[in-house]
Amino acid sequence: MSIERILDYAHTLMGRSIQTGDVVIDGTCGNGHDTTFLANHVGKEGHVYAFDIQQEAILNTQRRLNTQGLDQQTTLIYDSHAHIQKYLQNDHHGNIAAAIYNLGYLPGSDKSIITKPEGTIQSVESVLATLKKGGLVVLVVYHGHPGGSEEKDALMSYVTELDAKNYQVLYYGFINKKKTPPFILAIERLK
Amino acid sequence: MSIERILDYAHTLMGRSIQTGDVVIDGTCGNGHDTTFLANHVGKEGHVYAFDIQQEAILNTQRRLNTQGLDQQTTLIYDSHAHIQKYLQNDHHGNIAAAIYNLGYLPGSDKSIITKPEGTIQSVESVLATLKKGGLVVLVVYHGHPGGSEEKDALMSYVTELDAKNYQVLYYGFINKKKTPPFILAIERLK
Numbered sequence: 001m002s003i004e005r006i007l008d009y010a011h012t013l014m015g016r017s018i019q020t021g022d023v024v025i026d027g028t029c030g031n032g033h034d035t036t037f038l039a040n041h042v043g044k045e046g047h048v049y050a051f052d053i054q055q056e057a058i059l060n061t062q063r064r065l066n067t068q069g070l071d072q073q074t075t076l077i078y079d080s081h082a083h084i085q086k087y088l089q090n091d092h093h094g095n096i097a098a099a100i101y102n103l104g105y106l107p108g109s110d111k112s113i114i115t116k117p118e119g120t121i122q123s124v125e126s127v128l129a130t131l132k133k134g135g136l137v138v139l140v141v142y143h144g145h146p147g148g149s150e151e152k153d154a155l156m157s158y159v160t161e162l163d164a165k166n167y168q169v170l171y172y173g174f175i176n177k178k179k180t181p182p183f184i185l186a187i188e189r190l191k
Numbered sequence: 192m193s194i195e196r197i198l199d200y201a202h203t204l205m206g207r208s209i210q211t212g213d214v215v216i217d218g219t220c221g222n223g224h225d226t227t228f229l230a231n232h233v234g235k236e237g238h239v240y241a242f243d244i245q246q247e248a249i250l251n252t253q254r255r256l257n258t259q260g261l262d263q264q265t266t267l268i269y270d271s272h273a274h275i276q277k278y279l280q281n282d283h284h285g286n287i288a289a290a291i292y293n294l295g296y297l298p299g300s301d302k303s304i305i306t307k308p309e310g311t312i313q314s315v316e317s318v319l320a321t322l323k324k325g326g327l328v329v330l331v332v333y334h335g336h337p338g339g340s341e342e343k344d345a346l347m348s349y350v351t352e353l354d355a356k357n358y359q360v361l362y363y364g365f366i367n368k369k370k371t372p373p374f375i376l377a378i379e380r381l382k
Contacts, residue, residue, distance in 0.1 A: 002208035002327045003361050003379050017193035136193045162367045169367040170194050176353045176360040188194050 017136040026050040027081035027101035032061030039070035051081040081123040104142025117154035137187040144180035208327040217241040218272035218292035223252030230261035242272040273310040295333025308345035335371035
């Protein structure tokens with residue numbers, strides 16, 4: 001297909017903005033797919049900070065990293081991504097190349113445990129503050145679950161108000177579906 | 192920059208869906224940039240039908256094609272893209288790989304000559320009817336000029352209603368600008 005699907009395009013964007021040795025963030029490690037993707041891309045000289053509020057997600061991701069020999073360059077953090085700033089090493093502040101979030105709930109898991117608008121926006125704000133020039137934040141927004149529409153609306157209000165001199169915000173999504181498919185918001189720091 | 196700009200991404204999408212020997216359509220040849228891009232991609236075994244309602248646009252494009260030796264595989268048509276069907280060779284019906292439109296006005300020219308919602312939708316409908324499976328229509332929508340917002344609204348209503356079983360419709364656009372930057376609607380035929 002000529003048009004990349006949502007998760008493929010999220011990885012295309014991340015891959016394009018990450019080089020070996022970079023420091024990156026996985027805001028929601030979930031089943032660890034993005035975490036391993038990132039750890040592979042930054043290599044042993046780089047670093048991945050991966051967050052989740054569900055122990056199950058942390059354990060799944062840990063297993064996946066172990067199997068692939070990627071734990072050395074990864075710090076798994078069993079806490080909300082809203083507290084990113086307090087976990088970063090000093091020399092990583094202001095030096096983040098990219099961050100990715102899957103917003104909504106952990107697929108295949110308890111749908112009552114969802115990301116919340118306040119925590120998400122607080123987290124995105126703190127990541128933007130520590131992003132390097134040219135750095136990228138990719139938000140994959142699932143919003144079909146209860147509470148999803150509120151998070152989506154809060155995020156849209158937040159990102160559309162970001163100063164166009166400093167950031168460009170892309171919307172990438174399929175708009176002719178009857179259901180509510182996920183879409184991407186990508187924020188690039190310009191200067 | 193990690194996120195491709197609008198015109199770059201339009202070409203990325205078109206490039207991905209076109210191969211040597213394909214038959215494609217430029218709905219609005221304008222200054223001929225897209226026409227030459229397409230003619231280069233399909234090569235001498237392929238064919239480009241390029242439309243414009245302004246003689247100036249046809250002449251500019253003709254010159255550009257001549258200079259680059261691309262006129263053999265191109266038919267320039269001084270008529271509205273709403274009449275696409277009547278210009279296609281019989282064996283090209285149902286065999287179109289891709290089409291691109293720049294909707295709005297010809298940059299650097301008379302802003303009172305604009306594409307109109309009815310003609311545009313009629314044209315997109317007839318292109319979709321003649322697109323091959325996996326084929327792609329890329330609409331670059333300029334909407335900051337008088338009449339632009341009406342055309343945008345009509346298009347959005349039209350594309351969001353396209354049956355998701357047969358087509359997927361992508362919105363690609365920057366959403367934190369104060370002005371009204373162009374955005375992309377891309378329609379891929381699935382079956």
